[in-house]
Amino acid sequence: MPNPTAAMLVIGDEILSGRTRDANMHYLAGEVTKVGIDLREVRVVSDDPGAIVAAVQALSAGYDHVFTSGGIGPTHDDITAENVAAAFDRPISVRDDARAILAAHYDARGQELNAARLRMARIPDGATLIDNPISAAPGFTIENVHVMAGVPSIFQAMLASVLPQLTGGAPILSQALEIRRGEGDIAGPLSDLAERYPDLSIGSYPFIRDGCYGAQIVMRGQDGARLEAAMSELAEMFPA
Amino acid sequence: MPNPTAAMLVIGDEILSGRTRDANMHYLAGEVTKVGIDLREVRVVSDDPGAIVAAVQALSAGYDHVFTSGGIGPTHDDITAENVAAAFDRPISVRDDARAILAAHYDARGQELNAARLRMARIPDGATLIDNPISAAPGFTIENVHVMAGVPSIFQAMLASVLPQLTGGAPILSQALEIRRGEGDIAGPLSDLAERYPDLSIGSYPFIRDGCYGAQIVMRGQDGARLEAAMSELAEMFPA
Known part of the structure; x- marks a missing residue:
């Protein structure tokens, strides 16, 4: 075909x-x-x-x-x-x-x-x-x-x-979290997280809003439970 | 129009x-x-x-x-x-x-x-x-x-x-010279030349051929005499 x-x-x-x-x-x-x-x-x-x-x-x-x-x-x-x-x-x-x-x-x-x-x-x-x-x-x-x-x-x-x-592949799930810190602060912990979750694709999209640095962290993967777990860890690292 | x-x-x-x-x-x-x-x-x-x-x-x-x-x-x-x-x-x-x-x-x-x-x-x-x-x-x-x-x-x-x-603009003339030297050797003299001929656009296109470094130097400009002069200077700097 x-x-x-x-x-x-x-x-x-x-x-x-x-x-x-x-x-x-x-x-x-x-x-x-x-x-x-x-x-x-x-x-x-x-x-x-x-x-x-x-x-x-x-x-x-x-x-x-x-x-x-x-x-x-x-x-x-x-x-x-x-x-x-x-x-x-x-x-x-x-x-x-x-x-x-x-x-x-x-x-x-x-x-x-x-x-x-x-x-x-x-x-x-x-x-x-x-x-x-x-x-x-x-x-x-x-x-x-x-x-x-x-x-x-x-x-x-x-x-x-x-x-x-x-x-016809497995659907890709995604979750995002906005962190109001500069990427320089986020990069280290995020890199650790990415190493422990090699099955997830983790991206960081920086922005400046109201004069403050921040980044939207987007995680994608096929396993919803793994996505939840990684996202929870991330949220604990950077409480709002 | x-x-x-x-x-x-x-x-x-x-x-x-x-x-x-x-x-x-x-x-x-x-x-x-x-x-x-x-x-x-x-x-x-x-x-x-x-x-x-x-x-x-x-x-x-x-x-x-x-x-x-x-x-x-x-x-x-x-x-x-x-x-x-x-x-x-x-x-x-x-x-x-x-x-x-x-x-x-x-x-x-x-x-x-x-x-x-x-x-x-x-x-x-x-x-x-x-x-x-x-x-x-x-x-x-x-x-x-x-x-x-x-x-x-x-x-x-x-x-x-x-x-x-x-x-309908003035036609752009161009000339090229191939120099069998690495760009690192060419860059300094070429930069001097470019300063003395600000009316010309001078580009360097590196290549490797038969295992040797070289670069094609292309000059463009509207004044043929200026182009000739700059090209002659370049050829003198790097005799074949």
Whole structure:
């Protein structure tokens, strides 16, 4: 049986103007190749409705799987979701499950779920959500198209949860913990933890918020109990 | 008047399999943006005749300029030239001017212009050559499509000679000198030279050949006399 085929669609003016260097294409190419999916084509288009709709329709019809990156954030030029919906002639609106995920995320941080952020809860009818352990706002799968974020750490986390569904592999579970300390303080204990849990993939995604350093620690693995155990240890090391 | 539009076509299985990380897209995006050309779309396709022909035809019809990278080397999987020719329904064969360039290059190095290398002299009827100051084998322009090498240093040199023709800017001249010394020996004198010729762009492209270190030094600029002067100084510093 020939390998399943895939295409990627990168969406964003910032790539085409040279302001940002795309990192997701190379990552996706490596990951799908590992699991026996042939990446056959990549297209990069601008934040233009007609270009997005045409590319989604062409690639969805031409390949078994399509992965998109970019254009699902809170700003006015993030127009991927509605144009993927349009490509499949589906309505799109704020969906309760996506809204609940965002509300919980921002509540926990004392931040407002304002209109801009609520844009990220707009999901085409019939799509299934893709988990975002880094910053909550979900991606989604509609037909054979997997719509994911452009930020590389989030793109990678979303891809990790999507790929096993396509290949019939064991699903990858993930948990995240936000630690309000600099990575220099976190690195040592985290490295010890990673050594004791070699079956888990542990990533650290630093941020600066309100002038304070912090990092989102994301753990992924196939064994939920191991994930719980490691996450509990981490939480004890760094009490809130 | 709106800016001219452009698209890029990256050709090569090695990009899609994740073996090689493409560097030319980001470079091209930055360069065309600087001169007021809008890069609107990029496609990456595999070494597949049908995919190359279809992409060349679609992009050539859709945009003012098309830049391709990859697939013009000496090996059997370098099939860009014949498929760009096919896209425009033009015959392709070894052309005398391209053969003469290659013959001079390999003669000077005591290397044979064998059948594999001669493949790189195949040029579609009616195309104009694009200078390759690094490794001689030319690119070519046919209609609005500029066919260039995938190796980043060569892609960049070819682009430097093509872009001024598109924008009406002064043409960029280039000269190259091969120095059979390690870059560590070359760097100091080269840096002095670059300071005294700030109007020239001077690049160093290292290689290892027959177990010896060397570097191809490429100079580019708009003033031929200045280029000659700098090149003569360089040749005196490093006699063959």
